[in-house]
Amino acid sequence: MRDWARELGFSQIGVSGVDLSSAEPLLLQWLALGYHGDLHYMERHGLKRARPAELVPGTVSVITARMPYLPRGTTPPDWRERELSRLEDPGEGVVSLYARGRDYHKVVRSRLQKLCGRIEALVGPFGYRVFSDSAPVLEKELASRSGQGWRGKHSMVLSRDAGSMFFLGEIFVDFALEPTDPVSDHCGTCTACIDVCPTGAIVAPGVVDARRCISYLTIENHGPIPEDLRPLMGNHIYGCDDCQTICPWNKYARTTELPDFDERSLLVGRRLVDLFAWDEETFLKRTEGGPIRRIDHERWLRNIAVALGNALRQADASQAPALRAALLSRADHESALVREHVAWALAQRSCPDEPAPSGGGRVDRKSP
Template identity: 70%
Template sequence: MGPQLVRQIREWAVELGFSQIGIAGVDLSSAEAGLAAWLSNGFHGEMAYMQTHGLKRARPAELVPGTVSVITVRMDYLSDATPEGWQAVEFDRLNRPEEGIVSLYARGRDYHKVLRARLQKLSDRISAEVGPFGYRVFTDSAPVLEAELAARSGQGWRGKHTLVLNREAGSMFFLGEIYVDLALPASEPTSDHCGSCSACIEVCPAQAIIAPYRLDARRCISYLTIEHAGSIPEDLRPLIGNRIYGCDDCQLICPWNKFARRNALPDFDERTGLTGRQLVELFAWTEADFLTRTEGSPIRRIGHERWLRNVAVAMGNALRSHDDAVLRAALQARADHPSDLVREHVAWALS
């Protein structure tokens, strides 16, 4: 079960569309103090599952008994059609307040499905080679210290924004893991290459990166528009601008992302109807429209109510930049929406 098998796994992984694999051990005890402090400060916000599982996130062998190694994978997600100078193209969207911005990773097929299916195929190939073995696959699911495992297995280093950075690929990639009961030789971790750069900290619209390598999720626009279920704090609404699902600013500004790679998999091609669309049009979607337009997309998991909440906030921010009768009429049409959450954000936007 040595280097030869790891080389073989790497070849299969590349055939399946993964950009890189690494192997991590299961002793993450040195990460426990930082995790405990982050949780005790409440930086996880409403992501109760993080508190529920607590330190089990840092103990793979407790989460999946019998685990002795973790195979980590990364998969680049910029679509093949991504233009040169894409960071500037994306930043420019902020100058068009009546257009809704969806985070780059969410414009194609739901990555959970893409990665899970391919991780399963990779596991099947390993099984065909070594015989039945114990394993479990994860893609941004269950209590897994994903970035920590990725960094320990040589996928890159933790950037000051807390995301994993790779010298050859920036940070525009998804991570996945296979917990296995096979003893595999661990990969060499890479060193930190952020240096004195603090661009991600400075660009964050809501100052959610409160110190290098420390993120307060409760202020993060990705958290507020995706994970957070209730009312968005009023003081943070103006900072959201026209971002209606996620936020890429800390990645767009990062110098390492000039090396971000495209992926030829059609799964990551942009779906029509999500990029460059007017807020008024997106706000008019009925629940049936929302479910149809977001089928197979990660956006579907926030549901229609939160979608309307997010778009209403963006419309309010657009009205602040200049009053517009069409925006006002669209908001007014939903002023009596059955949802308290939608009504509250519509009233705020109109005010």
């Protein structure tokens, strides 16, 4: 089964039992504190997340899998320096690494289905269901229990030989398999991920307040981005990798062998003003088959407007006019959400000829 998994693009598989009762108190506490924000489905599904046999009756074991997604041709560990340097260019729009290729939900699930087909050919028909961030499943809990890694202080699963740059998938099966052993925690005293988080979303080791997380704000959040968080978002326009990029263990992150996760050139290294000019038809065409499609054109413009405002605040006299012109082109947009964020962005610099503030206008992204 491990050989088949590797042939299908997975770097490791493991097995977990279905008794996750020890994880239930932390899940309930996280929900009670409101850290899930507007992810109301987290509340609706409640403890079903921690009870695989309730989600899929008859489930006896869970096969877990991880699939690396660093694009082919990436040269570890150089990618970390390259990604960090993008954050120092206010005029570039930064899309999270995982979102630059094809939608992983489809890739992971389809390959898990193929793995099930091979297993079925060997052992005969059996009951199963595959998942990848697609149902109320405690993916990270199952992954850590089955030895895929430990839960890092950024809350994601970390591996000594693969970092955290991988997708997770699960197969719920109706027959018993011997669980694989978990691994020990190797974060030690390191707090790099907590320290680097621009918005202070990692409120305790392993605990993320989604309401402050840039990934949540730019993807899951359907409404306005809180004004106090906008200056801290820098040039992130879809997702955020900061806590992963800074993690020392990600110098061991692996590249994928699948072309599905190759970077789309139109999403990498692009200027904010160019991305902001995409009309809805262009947006839909250039994000077809990718995860960015999950936000619509309206939220795409909302996110970029915030980044343009942050760039405008730092721009010198030669850069500011182009940024203002881009924003003004959407000032009368039909969407009130877009208009609000454009108005905020324009207010970050009152006059195109006004000299940039001392220090280039940079904001301490750690400050509230």
